[in-house]
Amino acid sequence: MKLRAVGLGLCLLVFSLGAAPGPAQAGALQQALEAQLRAGVGAAATDDEIETLTVLERFYQARSLEPLWVQENGAGPKARQLSVLLAAADLDALDPADYGAEDIAALLDNTAVTALAELEVRLTQGLIRFAADLGQGRTTPHVADPELFVFREEVLREDVLGAAAGAQDLQAFLQRYRPNTPRYDRQKVALAEYRALATQGGWQPIPEGPTLKPGMTDPRVGLLRARLRLWGDLKPENDLAEAGGDPDVYDEAMVEAVKWMQYRHGLTQDGAVGKKSLAALNVPIETRIEQMVLNLERRRWMPDDLGRRHIFVNLADQLLKLVEGEKTLLDMPVVVGKPYHSTPVFSHQMTYLVMNPYWNVPPSIARKELLPKIKQDVNYLASNNFTLFSDWSSGASVVDPVTVNWAAVNRNSFPYKLRQGSGDGNALGRLKFMLPNRFNIYLHDTPAKALFGKDERTFSHGCIRVSDPPGLAEAVLAKSGDWSLERIKQTIASGERRIVTLDQPLPVHISYLTSWVNKDGSVHFRKDVYGRDAKLAEALLGARAGGWR
Template identity: 40%
Template sequence: MREKQKYSKTRAAFLFFLWSLFIIFLHQTTTRPVWATETLSEAIATHLRTGIGSADRQKRFVCQSEIICGISVIPRFYHQRGFKPAWITDKGFFPQAKVLIAAIEEANREGLNPEDYHLFKIKALLAEAVDRQLKKIPHSPKDMADFDLLLTDAFLIYCSHLLAGRVNPETIHTGWFISTHDAHLVDILQAALDSNQIKEALNKLKPSHPGYTGLGRMLIHYRRIVKNGGWPHLVSGSSLKKGDQGERVEELRKRLLFFDDSKSVAEENDQVFDEQLEEVVRSFQKKHGLKKDGIVGPKTRAALNVPAKVRARQIELNMERWRWIPRNLGQRYILVNIADFKLSLIENGETVMDMRVVVGRTYRRTPVFSSKMKYLVLNPFWNVPMSIAVKDILPKLRENHNYLSLQNMTLYANWQNGAPPIDPGSIDWSKVNRRSFRYKLVQKPGPQNALGRLKFMFPNKFSVYLHDTPSKELFQKNIRSFSSGCIRAEKPVELAVYLLKDGSNWTREKIMAAINHGKNRSIGIPRPLNVHLLYWTAWVDKAGEIHFRDDIYDRDRPLDKALQERPPRV
């Protein structure tokens, strides 16, 4: 860590040295160079006008062999300024240019790559300017225009990545549909220049939620572990549990010191698996979504053996996911972390209720999106989605045409309003296939209903909602990806009581009475609230402790690949 700090200070000192030399040179220049019939800033403006004018007529704009990514907004920015350079004056660089370069150098703290923002070329042009000064060679207005343009593009790209993520979630994962962040980057840049607040403007664009800043702190911690060589690897063998002794227990303690550096791990008798070590193992299991039995079996050992470098990258991926979601989650909202199989109800920053959930199977994934929960339904009907009808129910009908009556389902001729019910026994199901299946299946309210006795509605294009389930035993499983995309809630009645407590007379007793009555009924939620279905494989809890989960939908790998892609080159 000290070496890294020493390197950072040395790098900063060198940059400051180059900066100082260049500013001194410009201040000492009292005559215009022989090429000039105008001031340096005027000459730069001429080159900016020419270059940007030609870019307006091209699909691609290249500067110093770098693709200018902000070409769609940069012309507007410089047109508004009369093509006056943003980062250079006749007396030297605008001080905020140095601030921007320093901010770009620290982009890795956000899990981003500084080299994505023209850093190499910007520094090369700065060094070239200093070299010209030392050799008393007049500055090239074109190079200075390029320097100005690259800094502007770097700010706009970095702004965009901080504001909405580096990767488009819709193109990398079909299940990610988060609202587009609305911000006028050109206006942000101009306001930051006018107020000398480049750093402050960038900081405002980052997610301010403790979940994001906490991941940032953890990223620094895990990178430090990686730099120091990572943690020890546990060898294969039989499970370790309380009462075991030997060198493998000693190695386990050494590994867990990176998880919990308390005295309960660093015991004098370090080859004994005692009760204190068992508690640390349980804590590790809890924070990694494992069965909390205190036994180091194959799954726990595998989690312990995930390299620190992989965990650091996992943190970076989830920082990117934070940049995708709405900045304001709401004063009161429901958050479902699909990868954790958990629902939390948050109000004023505090968790007032949480519960286990069942999410979609790997081939029927629960999508990621945000919506608003407006009403709930007691004793719901279930309109069986066509995909489930043809994939799951049609094969069962071929075996037994009484299947629908056994499941309390009604068969309708089609999906049109007023379609007549028909007898399943009147159809030769062996001749019906996925293409010819045009029927609508509806399951009546009751104890067998797949939605249970309650469903919670937040309108969305996926037809996904939160609901009760008759399969309560699934909540006892550690991995709970069994649904067809909707979310099954462990405590639906408790959730209904909470949502209806404000501005209504729906007590728990009244809700249960209405459910037992069996009548289908919709009830508006007095205070509709946001629902966020998210997918985090790493997050920081309120206590500032890191949690990791398995990537059940294999979404980390393509995101990792996308984040490794470098900007387009000439």
């Protein structure tokens, strides 16, 4: 939050409170509440705190300074319930200290009028902040990370107070603001379980050494076995050591358990524990807990309704899913932007696709990557099905590359437009899925199929390459006419460039999640390939990053 001078804001607050009922019109508690609002709790020093105080002032003025939570003789039942709820904010991966939970608890049994007035204001402030953080997230996405173009629905403080005044059950009231999705709830449960594990000591690193493979006997296998049991990857009924087997032997049951662990961490499921698998096993529990905290915040940014039918791409997982209702119709590996060409987070609508597309090469790629190849061999363009145009205007003429003095052309003097014709060698492959947006990001086929077999698939300039374009096209066009898989493949084989418009736009959500929990209860973690966890941790936790969990 940006700090600013608060004198004017507080002066305006004092001025507006000047119209409050005088001593003859108000009881001692109302007078104390008026004084508390005038003075401000905790020396408001930010825009957000001043705005909250202003909202409180308007709210209490409208109800003639009648308290919500306390009476003349002490804190009421709703005050105590709200105190408990704020103290339990950590269940939602939020810090109770942000809502004044300790200060509130210390005031609950104090019946002095001034203490009751302070308790009233602190409870109301805590409620407003907690409801807002549950409903929209504690951080502003684009402020936390400029590559996040997520526009959360704002929770209005006035609306929170207006609704809270009539709420009989505050727990049910606050539930309205939480994300109403099983995905959020499952992550909360997993967070609680990992925190419980942490209080029991978590786990210790497994020592480095040769790759652990099936059939090996090694003391480290015993440590691996214990870890897989702790995480639930190896069930007791499947553990051969339970039946008298040697715990240090890498048996068949261990192989299946390791493959499941690898699946949960986005690794090649080969059943052997090499460097990547060992690195995943040795991530401290504190780091895993922090990942969950960060991803619950990301869930709070998202709308509950992603669209009955939508595409969801997780950049950290490099996986695409097409979902209808609660059912995943298909999923496939994707290739996303390199760390220095990272794909942004945003949502848009797919409106059409192109079969046998040509590729208008972005100027930056033409200058930085293709120009050196052209200067080395002028026939590079013809060999790779590129056409050279004089410029990017609609009336640009075709230029014969042989007539250009390439020795005089450099990155700063490259007026040309390059277009690659359709075909198997086209960088976009045979299919392009369009969701027109300001980032010029779309989904497309690729001739570089081998990259889909890698654990980490960050190789593009920002666009998203899909591993099964015909399968995705069939699913996308399922509600847009008679487009069977056979017809799609026939059109591609014809070489004809064809644009097909979707009957209904299809929402596409490009997200970034490094932890989530599947319907089967399996807890998943992914590498922070773009360093976005670190940025969010700084914005969300600040000095508490790596500390408060």
